[in-house]
Amino acid sequence: MSEQLPSPALLPSGFVDRLPLDAQAEASGTETLLSVFASHGYERVAPPLLEFEDTLLGGAGAVLADQTFRLMDPDTRRMMALRPDITPQIARIAATRLHAAPRPLRLSYAGQSVIAGNGSAGQNERQIGQAGIELIGPDSVEADAEVVGIAAEALACLGVTAVSFDVTMPPLAPSLIEQAGLSGAAKTALMHALDRKDATAVAAYGGPIADTLIALLSAAGPADQALEALNAADLPSVTRPFSNRLKASVDAIRARLPGLQLTVDPVEFRGWKYHTGVCVTVYALESGEELGRGGRYLCNDNEPACGLTFRPDAVFRAAPRGKLPERVYIPFGTDFHVAKALREAGYVTVAALEPHRHPEEEARRLTCSSIASADRLISLG
């Protein structure tokens, strides 16, 4: 019962029924993440599934417009949108209802989002579980490092320690390209080449910055090596602050988490939409699956913020499964207190709703491993 086979005849593509075990693991995993967030002072908020289109897709959410389902509010005849992402809603709350709350404002959330089409490559789900934190107010490397540190701690709390944090600075490459005077078709061709990490095409389209871009492209990898290449690179003065900040954030993260596996890809920008500074993607080392991502952006009032959002379904796939509690069959007519005491001791009780001639058989049929009698458990071996 733990598989999630798609049922194309029954459910639209990208939507699944989560069955027992999976649904339970995801729910428990989400609450564990949120409890770690809460222990660091991140207070939970819960924005709605639907908003008016113009508030949901204003501010940080504007770039999500083409990913968003819309429907009409029959009351006001205004268009509403089903949220494709929760982070822009948190940014809205920070700028409105919690405008006067003290900064740094630390908020957490968990919920479901829906995207209209296939988003990034290889991502077929259209209903996306999200659980994350947003740190609103400060624009500092300490804030960047706190978010990464809490993310790593939350994963460790679920037993997910074989992870890599891949740090990027999405505005760096565009800034370099713009300073080189590239625009229009030339810029587009170069961006695509970078996006595909195609060094030959970067050489062909890179003009005056081809060598710099190829050096940075090939420097992607362990943080030290990438930062060294970035330091050695010939960057214009408007691009240099991005590289300085990237290095400073990585240093702050390493000071906090010396053992963390950290890679840096200085010219990566694909998949980052509303982000304006250091970004990070978390991968499970074994499967290579993306567990979460986040970074620095601006809230509706241009207030600095950074955050990180986990995909709880991916996180629970990477987490070791906890031991399931033992199921105990409670024969019909057993005193209610017997089952109650068992539940309080951590057992799951499965009550017979009618008498059975062969309780052992019935217990096995219901996947119980033992039967309760008045004073003991009879194991079914």
Add this chain to the structure above:
Amino acid sequence: MSEQLPSPALLPSGFVDRLPLDAQAEASGTETLLSVFASHGYERVAPPLLEFEDTLLGGAGAVLADQTFRLMDPDTRRMMALRPDITPQIARIAATRLHAAPRPLRLSYAGQSVIAGNGSAGQNERQIGQAGIELIGPDSVEADAEVVGIAAEALACLGVTAVSFDVTMPPLAPSLIEQAGLSGAAKTALMHALDRKDATAVAAYGGPIADTLIALLSAAGPADQALEALNAADLPSVTRPFSNRLKASVDAIRARLPGLQLTVDPVEFRGWKYHTGVCVTVYALESGEELGRGGRYLCNDNEPACGLTFRPDAVFRAAPRGKLPERVYIPFGTDFHVAKALREAGYVTVAALEPHRHPEEEARRLTCSSIASADRLISLG
């Protein structure tokens, strides 16, 4: 920050942002409910927010059609519907993916639903949190009693004990009316009169069953009195099984929960849509707010089932608030292990992200009640 003022300028009517404390209380309360359900062998499933209209509104969901938002799947051009209720989805899962799972099939769920318009009177929310159980397979009073018993236990686990369970049998009055040969406008007028509990109108439109209906209407109240009136009533033989089952279910519930406040309204049917047998509504005694409801229905394959769904937001309003963990301010530069030890001891740590000249002032501004030093907590009094 704990109020939920509607923001009409920002959010569509019926949708709210839940702010800290409220959002946390609702999430914790939901997980507590689900953990009680799990301890009785109810396994968690998680159906999606959207389905194809014809699967979501087929079977038990058909009567929800006028409450449902629809949108088009851009891939298949088929209409999808945003779920207005989770129970019909559980019924679908029981009839499809879990068709071969052993019965009784015990399932639990928690999630959000969306209704298009204002549903029952006084209910303005359009996004509805739900957390419930479904017991699929048996059609017995023991099954009815198990569901009520677990619901009462789950509420008690949250400290919500001042509750009333109001039991009804929605098909009883329609059966009586049909047997009396009333149909068309006469039937509609009588149903409306019953719905409004208007004895004068019932007398006017009730024809041959006016006296019976008035007797049953006025018998609503404590279970004993209502069941006695029902027993004394002159019911046709096709209606009598409904009254017998109502009495038997109430007896089974009372055997299991002798102290439960139980009322019976034998001719109530309003708000019950796809239900075919005994139904129950749970109210908070103090506020009168509805905390949950459920009852007996048929799954897609006409398989018997009963369940109960809580509204976690209402449940948490009725629950005593737990003590909030103490927030401790961690001055900039404090060894990470100090904060870690505090979190492990149950404190919330709020880290300074830069040095502050007046840490006490800063700690108070961030609503912390103490400051960590290397070896102790300094209380801010």
